[in-house]
Amino acid sequence: MDHCLHCQVHFPFDEGIQGLLGTYCSHDHRSAAGDRAPAP
Ligand SMILES: [Zn+2]
Structure with missing residues (x-):
């Protein structure tokens, strides 16, 4: 398990x-936290 x-x-x-x-x-929630997708 992981968590948000x-x-x-x-x-x-x-x-x-x-x-x-x-x-x-x-x-x-990723956007709400000011985060973004890792670069490929
Ligand atoms: Zn969440």
Whole structure:
């Protein structure tokens, strides 16, 4: 399990949205945290 850096909800690793700073539950929360997708 992993958790969202923005709202701390837990979810399986394969459902997380990757950011530069960590993992999020949704694209909305990645944006809300001021993070963005890692460079490919
Ligand atoms: Zn979240």
